[in-house]
Amino acid sequence: MAAHFLSNLPSTTQISKSGFATKHNQSHTTRQAQFLKSSWLIGTKINSSSANFPLRSSYIVSKRRQIAAKVLSSLPTSRPNSAVSNEKAPKWSWRAIKSFAMGELEARKLKHSTTGTEAILMGILVEGTSLAAKFLWANGVTLFKVRDESVKIVGKGDFFFFSPEHPPLTEDAQRVIDWAVDHKLKSGNSGEVTASDLLLGIWSETDSPGHKILAALGFSDEKAKELESLSSEPGSVDD
Template sequence: MAAHTLSLSPNTTRASHHDCRLPNSIFPPLTQFLSLKSLNCPWLGTSKLSPIRISLPKHRAINATALSSLPTAKPERVSPTEELPKWSSKAIKSFAMAELEARKLYAPETGTEAFLLGILYEATNLASKFLLANGITLFKVREEATKLLGKRKLTISMERPPLTESAQRAIDWAFDKKLKSGESGEITSAHLLLGVWSEKDSAGHKIMASLGFNDEKAQQLETLISKPGIGDD
């Protein structure tokens, strides 16, 4: 019996039908494959298939703003010749986490208690390490914040939660503290934490005090950040 061989040539291959048993090397590109009006694939149980159409869901554009600094209330108080101190990346991230924590608490505004949670949530900054060394953890602060502020109704908003007056003053305190020191370097999460502590009537200060933070510990932290070479690590 004579042996028969199958010879395939690109010039003789029909473009309108493709045998799915042929080697992958002669298959057309995927986009062309999907646009074919008919496919010859016996193992699919049909010799003709309708064109395959792929529709992708439409997504609404989302506007996102990357923070490069914290909102200081009165930047005009700095003379034009003075160089503005910059916030550390970890302080900025702590602030961003504070806004998320405010939403978790269903708070309409970002307060000093949210700053405290944001600092601890970031976890790698100097202030967070200092708080943890003194037994003040994210879980404890969140628990105290819930007790102090009570249960709130769920509010859903796509807008960035505004700052409370005490939270704004805490930021300004940190900014002024660094500016008046005349020292080089960035404004850190530790400056922000001390700003929260300076607001005696704020929720953040009350939570810190209830967990054992006091003026002596605040002085220890202030002494620490005044040392040369101390950053937000």
């Protein structure tokens, strides 16, 4: 009987594990309650996953800044003989930076040694959240269509060729970047260079692959004017 009674008693290990689990759960609940009571979260809708990881948002912001800094360091934003100094040049929006970075990636996927206007166009569509991207999708210009047209016009690179990490811009792609910067300065708008500026820059390069692809998919001067009007409307946000 004594043996049977002893066998039903919780062991020291079980007690310690149970105590640790209870203490851990209480501590987690306390931290979670403190997080939910934070003044900066008042009126903000959150879910259980965000409550469990209060540092996630700050991590994402930090990561985005790191990516932006890396891309900007490789982004040729002005001509060597441009009258616009680096101090006067407008900043780039996050979506424009990501569009450019995705364009480089698309060029590498196609095994191209350079980043052309067609790659920047694909980058805008891959980013997908900018006003320019939404405008293209709404007018039937999709990533798959642009990619197919790119292969027709530019072709694919050699299968065994490895593109550089940052394929240099073609001459017409460089002019697109310059056009976007100059357009923002001439507009008198103190805002950032956006993906819409990049798209309008691609359309301005009439002999470029990007322009030819857009024209083949139904984009026109009227569409370009409509996009420019939308992007210049008060309250238009495309960061």
